Amino acid sequence: MRPLRPGPPPGTPGLQPERTRLAWNRTALGVLANGALLSVREIGATGPTVAMVPVTMAMLIALVTVAVGRHRATVLRRSPLPARVAPVVSVPVVGWSVVALALVTGVVLL
Template sequence: MRAGPSPDAPGLQPERTRLAWGRTALGMLANAALLSVREIGAAGLTVAVVPATFAVLIALVTVVLGRRRAALLRRSPFPARVAPVLAVPVVGWSVVALAVVTGVVLL
């Protein structure tokens, strides 16, 4: 018989959760940086500032939500409800919207 992790011990799940949310935030910051670098040579501000700002906001929200999720998964005793009902769809649709807006701006 193999001994599994204790039901009270969260294992590596909080760490993986924190890293996944962090990677998503880093991707959004990279998107903002690339859009901003594109504008450095421009004489004035253009429409590309809007998705760059949106990307930074998404990154900040993602960091906050990721920290909350990791803290939730580290709780003892483990909470009965852990599914991210609102956080994942909000960030997911924000990423899709950013991708569309970035594509339109770059065309």
């Protein structure tokens, strides 16, 4: 029988901050891909079109998503962890922004 080894002490940074940062970066990449596809679709346009609204939204949401992801990873690296780890505002704001982007994109594509 193998002896039990104690796990890392609470608050020790492990892979959680890295996974958090990667998840936020994937979300930002998906949002940017949405904006890029809409931009490519409008290449032949003679002037600004309504499709530039979701393209601009996508760029802004991607920037905010990367910033929130970096902040979340930093919070999770702290030792000891803060009393309040769960995000209260940032995650719902980014989530609802992505939903709004999807709706605006759908309207533009119709």
